[in-house]
Amino acid sequence: MKQADLLVGNEYAFQTYKSYNAAPLAARVRIVSVDGRGKATVRVVDPGKKPPKNAWGARPVKRNEQVQVATRDIVCPWDEWADRAASIDADLAARAAKQREWWDDIERQQADRLVVNPERALPEEYDEEHVYAETDADERAALGKEYIKARGLGIYATPDKLTPLLVDLPVLVLRDILATNPHRRIGSADTVAATFMRSAELLEQARVAAMDRHGHASGDIPQPDRLLGEADIAFVDAIHENIAVSGGELLLPPVPALPDWVDEHERSMAPSFGWLRLAVGDTSGERLHSPGCRSVRSRHVLEADHMPWWLLMLEKPQRLCGRCDGPGVRDLVPMAGFVAAVDVWHARGRDRIERWQQATFQRLLSTAAAARTQMLEPDITLTWRIVAALTDNAPGENGWAAYAAVAATRWNRFDEELGKLTPPELEAARVVARDRLTTLAEALPSSQRPLPLPQAADLNVLRQRYTHLKKLLQDTVPQLDRLLFTLPGAI
Numbered sequence: 440m441k442q443a444d445l446l447v448g449n450e451y452a453f454q455t456y457k458s459y460n461a462a463p464l465a466a467r468v469r470i471v472s473v474d475g476r477g478k479a480t481v482r483v484v485d486p487g488k489k490p491p492k493n494a495w496g497a498r499p500v501k502r503n504e505q506v507q508v509a510t511r512d513i514v515c516p517w518d519e520w521a522d523r524a525a526s527i528d529a530d531l532a533a534r535a536a537k538q539r540e541w542w543d544d545i546e547r548q549q550a551d552r553l554v555v556n557p558e559r560a561l562p563e564e565y566d567e568e569h570v571y572a573e574t575d576a577d578e579r580a581a582l583g584k585e586y587i588k589a590r591g592l593g594i595y596a597t598p599d600k601l602t603p604l605l606v607d608l609p610v611l612v613l614r615d616i617l618a619t620n621p622h623r624r625i626g627s628a629d630t631v632a633a634t635f636m637r638s639a640e641l642l643e644q645a646r647v648a649a650m651d652r653h654g655h656a657s658g659d660i661p662q663p664d665r666l667l668g669e670a671d672i673a674f675v676d677a678i679h680e681n682i683a684v685s686g687g688e689l690l691l692p693p694v695p696a697l698p699d700w701v702d703e704h705e706r707s708m709a710p711s712f713g714w715l716r717l718a719v720g721d722t723s724g725e726r727l728h729s730p731g732c733r734s735v736r737s738r739h740v741l742e743a744d745h746m747p748w749w750l751l752m753l754e755k756p757q758r759l760c761g762r763c764d765g766p767g768v769r770d771l772v773p774m775a776g777f778v779a780a781v782d783v784w785h786a787r788g789r790d791r792i793e794r795w796q797q798a799t800f801q802r803l804l805s806t807a808a809a810a811r812t813q814m815l816e817p818d819i820t821l822t823w824r825i826v827a828a829l830t831d832n833a834p835g836e837n838g839w840a841a842y843a844a845v846a847a848t849r850w851n852r853f854d855e856e857l858g859k860l861t862p863p864e865l866e867a868a869r870v871v872a873r874d875r876l877t878t879l880a881e882a883l884p885s886s887q888r889p890l891p892l893p894q895a896a897d898l899n900v901l902r903q904r905y906t907h908l909k910k911l912l913q914d915t916v917p918q919l920d921r922l923l924f925t926l927p928g929a930i
């Protein structure tokens with residue numbers, strides 16, 4: 440209070456302690472004298488509640504004590520003190536309540552971050568502005584436990600075994616992947632449970648595949664043509680467009696043009712995904728298996744041999760194992776991330792691509808590059824060159840006669856076929872055969888390239904050349920005969 444307002448003999452509230460979160464404590468004092476310079480001498484009528492011991496800024500007083508105090512510590516006339524204290528209390532309580540609400544809100548948001556909820560509507564956005572390394576690691580560890588719960592793994596898994604699956608994707612995306620039904624029941628539309636089915640299955644396949652490193656039966660490893668479809672191609676196109684809008688370009692590993700006899704669906708996937716790595720199971724047999732196939736023992740999918748998908752597209756269908764349908768996707772975890780990005784993009788009406796979504800595609804590309812690094816496979820292989828060279832100007836219907844002309848032996852019946860040709864037809868077949876064998880030879884590196892065939896090379900020379908090249912390339916190029924001669928209708 441102001442010194443001028445103080446009256447000697449009247450009683451006032453003198454503040455003995457002011458705490459941060461409660462009304463100040465006050466003693467009841469009577470003014471003995473007003474001393475000037477902001478001071479007054481008072482006698483303590485009632486010391487009031489004692490301030491906490493050693494509290495900072497506390498000014499404890501004793502009953503009947505006479506002390507000089509600062510007049511600014513005299514709060515108000517004593518009969519007003521009760522009301523004033525009550526109103527300070529009310530203000531403080533209101534402020535505390537507001538703060539508590541704010542914290543509760545934050546806590547609720549934090550807690551919700553890891554709640555696996557199948558009915559959750561697909562969020563508008565998954566990108567987060569800030570990701571703190573420590574929190575992020577904690578949340579991923581917590582998701583490991585959620586994974587065990589969501590898939591009912593019980594004692595069959597420990598959270599650390601799940602760590603390799605719960606990487607790269609934003610935590611909230613992983614949380615929503617776990618909300619899918621483990622029995623493949625698709626949730627109600629527009630929920631996360633409906634959106635993330637493909638990625639959830641891939642993660643689960645990756646988990647199962649990782650469990651059994653040495654034996655067989657390490658799970659169904661999906662074939663890319665069953666897994667991927669129109670939306671995936673459209674998404675890759677959209678990424679290309681996005682990047683082009685800002686003046687850049689994303690280069691994919693080159694995939695050669697493929698001949699017409701390759702399955703049409705697969706051929707349509709080749710420009711966008713032909714470079715994907717497929718894992719091949721170990722076998723000494725003729726057939727190609729996936730590392731998860733029950734009919735072969737195999738190494739873990741990431742330790743098995745692998746090849747680009749376009750190369751498998753050229754194989755005879757009979758070469759693919761009927762049980763496992765042949766080699767499957769190698770990099771299951773990055774692939775799970777990619778299909779999650781596509782499915783979210785599609786569910787949102789294909790309208791925009793978040794940062795994490797583009798990242799999944801680039802990650803798939805870099806995983807494929809890392810896999811190739813292991814086997815020192817260059818961007819363009821000899822097989823690539825040969826396929827590209829032979830796909831150009833393939834002979835179509837004319838190929839059969841040319842094939843018969845070079846492949847005739849004592850043991851097949853091609854000689855008979857050739858006998859039915861008129862001399863001009865036979866000459867045409869010879870020309871086609873010579874051209875094709877020349878094209879093939881020109882695709883070879885100079886160290887392996889035979890001498891050029893003369894224009895007039897006769898059938899015997901062509902047959903020798905054909906036999907030589909076929910032997911040279913038997914382990915390099917699948918279906919060399921079809922690449923050379925098309926052979927429409929052949930199976």
Ligand SMILES: [Zn+2]
Nearest residue numbers: 728732760763
């Ligand atoms: Zn198989």
